[in-house]
Amino acid sequence: NKPRILVARAVFPHIIELLEQHFEVEHNQADAAWSKADLIARLHGKAGAFTTGGERIDAELLAACPELKICANMAVGYNNFDLPAMTARQVLGTNTPDVLTETTADFGFALLMATARRVTESEHFLRAGKWSKWSYDMFAGSDVHGSTLGILGMGRIGQGIARRGAHGFGMHVIYHNRSRLTPDLEAACKARYVGKDELLAQADHLVLVLPYSAESHHAIGAAELAKMKPTANLINIARGGIVDDAALAKALKEKRIAAAGLDVFEGEPKVHPDLLTVPNVVLTPHIASATVPTRQAMAKLAADNLVGFLVHGKPLTPLNPEVLKG
Ligand code: GLV
């Protein structure tokens, strides 16, 4: 009698095959958009859920699915989990740290450089047939090398971005975080700890890499944008909701900051309409971890967490390990 699990979104067929060796698997291979009621109905009677970050696991769902023991998120962020409610019901949560760190840091740089050097804006211009002559200031952007890189949120991904900036581009790296790095880590990243106001005031390129929570909601709003340099770029590869998108669109339109690169949005996949009409912003659809090897590694880790916990009692990357003692 294999445990029953639900895979809430489409995922690599080889991962489904791996899961089917251990579980009776119901999967959403058609990738249908399920309402909350659909999700609850499918999850009822299942011991495990393979989630991808879009499925909200809250007290209401947990109460309706008393047999649920684990939700394995195929994402490092887990703001779709009400972790205290899961812990109260003895439901384990897992995420996919480490396997996506370098890939996501690469993308932070891709967005930073595309934004600083106006790559997508100038490509649109060329494709639209508007390139008729060279001119001295055509798509002149800002420099990356030698500039000041500010990082808000200095976890694994933040450190990966700092290392790239310091060692690859000779950037001066400053950061702000809830806690300071150890001197060894600061030295490896060549990063200097500063207060949030100094970070905002000094950064030429400010990259957001902090987890979303009630405390980080609108960590960058009108007041923070007003403290930034008018020449600054803002990059968000963390979560929608960390930036007040309406305030950002207004700041970009009024050229209060130079540009922004955004991979995540409040209420995505919807995007604030004003962001779609300002030219000085690069917009991507939440793809910072999207390389083939990394997405495979994330899916494998989420599957290994389900097998590890439901079959062997040992998950690899538990978020609320206190559940294991219960
Ligand atoms: C993606 O946003 C993730 O949290 O892994």
Ligand code: GLV
């Ligand atoms: C996520 O892995 C982070 O710590 O930045």
